[in-house]
Amino acid sequence: MTATFPVTGTGAADVATLRVTGKHVQADGVLTLELASPSGSRLRDWTPGAHIDLVLPNGLTRQYSLCGDRWDSTTYRVGVLREPESRGGSSFVHEQLQVGDLVGVGGPRNNFPLVPSEQYLFVAGGIGITPILPMVRQADLLGADWRLLYGGRHRASMAFLDELAPYGDRVQVRPQDEFGLLDLPAFVGEPREGIRIYSCGPAPLLDAMERTCAYWPPSSLRVERFVADEAAAPARTAPFEVELARTGTTVTVTPDLTVLEALNRVGVEVLSSCRRGVCGTCEIPVLAGRPDHRDALLDDDERQADDCMYVCVSRSRDERLVLDL
Amino acid sequence: MTATVPTGTSAGAPTSDVDPFSHEVLEDPLPMHEALREAGSVVHLSRYDTFALARYDDVHEALLNWQDFQSSAGVGLSNFRYEEPWRPPSIVLEADPPRHDAPRRVLQKVLGPRALRRLREGWAADADALVDEVLARGTSFDAVRDVAATFPLRVFPDAVGIQEEGREHLLPYGDHAFNAFGPANDLVAKGTPRVAELSAWVNTQCRREVLAPTGFGADIWAASDRGDITPEQAPLAVRSLLTAGVDTTVHGISALLYAFATHPDQWQRLRAEPSLARTAFDEAVRWESPVQTFFRTATTDVRVGDVVIPEGRKILMFLAAANRDPRRWADPDRFDLSRDPSGHVGFGMGIHQCVGQHVARLEAESIVTALARRVATIEIAGPTVRHHNNTLRAWESIPVRVALD
Numbered sequence: 184m185t186a187t188f189p190v191t192g193t194g195a196a197d198v199a200t201l202r203v204t205g206k207h208v209q210a211d212g213v214l215t216l217e218l219a220s221p222s223g224s225r226l227r228d229w230t231p232g233a234h235i236d237l238v239l240p241n242g243l244t245r246q247y248s249l250c251g252d253r254w255d256s257t258t259y260r261v262g263v264l265r266e267p268e269s270r271g272g273s274s275f276v277h278e279q280l281q282v283g284d285l286v287g288v289g290g291p292r293n294n295f296p297l298v299p300s301e302q303y304l305f306v307a308g309g310i311g312i313t314p315i316l317p318m319v320r321q322a323d324l325l326g327a328d329w330r331l332l333y334g335g336r337h338r339a340s341m342a343f344l345d346e347l348a349p350y351g352d353r354v355q356v357r358p359q360d361e362f363g364l365l366d367l368p369a370f371v372g373e374p375r376e377g378i379r380i381y382s383c384g385p386a387p388l389l390d391a392m393e394r395t396c397a398y399w400p401p402s403s404l405r406v407e408r409f410v411a412d413e414a415a416a417p418a419r420t421a422p423f424e425v426e427l428a429r430t431g432t433t434v435t436v437t438p439d440l441t442v443l444e445a446l447n448r449v450g451v452e453v454l455s456s457c458r459r460g461v462c463g464t465c466e467i468p469v470l471a472g473r474p475d476h477r478d479a480l481l482d483d484d485e486r487q488a489d490d491c492m493y494v495c496v497s498r499s500r501d502e503r504l505v506l507d508l
Numbered sequence: 509m510t511a512t513v514p515t516g517t518s519a520g521a522p523t524s525d526v527d528p529f530s531h532e533v534l535e536d537p538l539p540m541h542e543a544l545r546e547a548g549s550v551v552h553l554s555r556y557d558t559f560a561l562a563r564y565d566d567v568h569e570a571l572l573n574w575q576d577f578q579s580s581a582g583v584g585l586s587n588f589r590y591e592e593p594w595r596p597p598s599i600v601l602e603a604d605p606p607r608h609d610a611p612r613r614v615l616q617k618v619l620g621p622r623a624l625r626r627l628r629e630g631w632a633a634d635a636d637a638l639v640d641e642v643l644a645r646g647t648s649f650d651a652v653r654d655v656a657a658t659f660p661l662r663v664f665p666d667a668v669g670i671q672e673e674g675r676e677h678l679l680p681y682g683d684h685a686f687n688a689f690g691p692a693n694d695l696v697a698k699g700t701p702r703v704a705e706l707s708a709w710v711n712t713q714c715r716r717e718v719l720a721p722t723g724f725g726a727d728i729w730a731a732s733d734r735g736d737i738t739p740e741q742a743p744l745a746v747r748s749l750l751t752a753g754v755d756t757t758v759h760g761i762s763a764l765l766y767a768f769a770t771h772p773d774q775w776q777r778l779r780a781e782p783s784l785a786r787t788a789f790d791e792a793v794r795w796e797s798p799v800q801t802f803f804r805t806a807t808t809d810v811r812v813g814d815v816v817i818p819e820g821r822k823i824l825m826f827l828a829a830a831n832r833d834p835r836r837w838a839d840p841d842r843f844d845l846s847r848d849p850s851g852h853v854g855f856g857m858g859i860h861q862c863v864g865q866h867v868a869r870l871e872a873e874s875i876v877t878a879l880a881r882r883v884a885t886i887e888i889a890g891p892t893v894r895h896h897n898n899t900l901r902a903w904e905s906i907p908v909r910v911a912l913d
Contacts, residue, residue: 225572228859230609253605254575299610299738321606379735402735447848454787455850462861463621464850464869485622
């Protein structure tokens with residue numbers, strides 16, 4: 184095949200605002216969204232286990248694991264379960280979000296990275312399959328010895344069974360209405376060295392995994408808990424102000440500009456490099472206000488400190504940010 | 509530079525028989541860079557049967573596009589698909605996803621801007637002390653030997669946590685590693701007799717029991733304890749710091765000092781506005797490009813402009829030529845602190861972008877800020893001497909004379 188270069192823009196808006204290019208039903212209550220840059224440009228790189236923050240047109244921000252193919256540099260894919268008690272995130276995605284709509288995207292960030300190992304055990308429950316799916320592909324690509332135990336309420340509610348079918352008996356599909364609760368001790372076996380266990384799914388499954396692996400060597404088990412709808416303030420779509428503490432200058436950042444661009448327009452130079460929230464060059468200390476972090480660098484604790492931001496992509500949750508500039 | 513005039517075509521690309529690794533070109537590569545940029549998006553280099561990219565957009569895209577331009581077949585001329593590397597390959601520089609993921613993630617955290625905050629004050633004090641020592645000896649000195657090659661070696665090995673003894677091996681080891689990305693020419697031959705000795709010393713420094721209990725090295729081993737990388741990867745991750753973290757910063761700081769010595773107005777500008785130190789360093793990295801080139805290998809038939817580079821072929825990316833491409837930079841040959849150098853490819857770009865870039869910036873900012881505090885003017889005081897390396901643009905000697913306040 185012949186690869187061609189996609190047309191690339193230079194602005195960060197290109198990677199922080201994406202268009203819904205596909206919406207497909209995967210299973211009962213589960214659909215996948217495909218996202219691409221409006222210009223078709225390359226998206227920010229990601230690794231299995233990573234998630235993005237999706238800023239929906241209704242202002243809500245939700246996190247979804249990436250479950251596509253990272254060798255396709257221009258498309259993200261996320262899986263979305265319709266939560267019965269949705270507070271406006273998943274129900275919006277299922278009912279209102281349309282192909283062609285624009286969404287804000289932060290990250291990708293990875294709190295659940297696949298570490299090197301020759302043997303892996305994967306345990307997924309329900310929509311918890313989404314971060315596990317690219318991990319399984321990667322483990323297979325690396326020639327690792329791996330197995331997946333995948334549970335769900337019933338077979339029709341379990342997404343990606345077709346994509347898992349080629350792996351044969353490495354994958355055990357165990358819908359609860361056919362097999363009962365997952366037999367974790369039988370799958371995991373006796374504690375031993377050199378195996379990494381990854382699990383994602385509902386809290387009771389992860390609690391059970393932690394009990395099952397209690398006597399395994401430290402760091403054998405890695406889990407990702409999907410946190411409930413965040414109570415955080417919705418991202419702003421309205422303009423906000425950035426005050427520069429050293430000079431007292433105030434700059435208005437309109438939705439079509441990045442903070443970096445707005446600063447440059449008034450002659451304030453900030454050194455940057457990747458302009459994608461990846462390299463960390465444009466880190467600026469934040470003295471007041473809560474940034475809307477869209478970078479791929481800060482982990483959750485660092486984000487909550489709200490003491491710095493990467494101005495090439497990150498924005499503001501408050502009407503006013505004060506920067507040490 | 510008649511050699512760079514296209515002599516034919518290959519795969520639809522203009523062909524040149526220039527040798528980018530000849531001493532003539534290494535002494536002054538700028539005319540060749542211009543000729544390659546102007547010849548087309550892709551130029552076939554017949555001498556090495558490889559494809560060259562010299563325009564900013566093409567180099568930038570190739571750096572980002574790890575899917576089509578792989579690194580695991582080596583980022584030098586040698587193709588690891590067919591040739592044995594001179595040392596076990598780097599687990600970051602010479603690796604592709606997925607194997608690249610874990611070590612990159614660990615190094616990015618260990619060397620990240622937040623991790624460097626604790627070093628800032630100490631390095632500023634170290635820089636002040638070095639500047640005081642140098643100026644106490646007199647107002648004429650060698651900007652390379654006395655400053656650029658001294659300061660990184662004072663602060664970086666301590667930050668990694670390697671032992672005191674044998675640190676003089678770091679520069680020759682790095683010099684050979686960067687020569688080895690080029691062809692097996694006299695520069696490689698010059699370093700070969702010491703490879704075994706230097707490698708043995710470097711490999712020893714990477715061992716957990718030799719490293720200090722705190723520092724970048726200890727942080728890397730702690731990541732291996734957490735299982736984020738394997739115990740086999742930890743010493744190779746430390747080796748990456750020792751290979752790529754010394755010569756590069758020495759030559760980057762040399763480039764910055766040479767730029768100031770030859771642009772007195774820019775030195776005055778920095779003195780008036782010391783917060784420009786960071787921008788100044790990046791502008792010097794753009795202007796001089798201490799790392800001139802890296803290779804990639806096509807994983808598929810890749811189209812660049814009108815040319816399809818066949819699968820499996822080596823591609824030589826001229827970072828230095830991209831950094832002076834007039835299509836991207838206004839008045840590119842000018843060293844100018846009023847320019848925004850953001851987006852230069854002197855540190856690379858994408859998943860392999862220099863993981864130590866924040867360390868390099870902090871080193872340069874520390875030493876140039878210390879100099880600006882005491883030095884009113886700086887000028888060249890004698891013949892400058894280039895240091896030739898297959899990958900690095902470097903100085904052997906920059907004699908300077910300074911005036912103090």
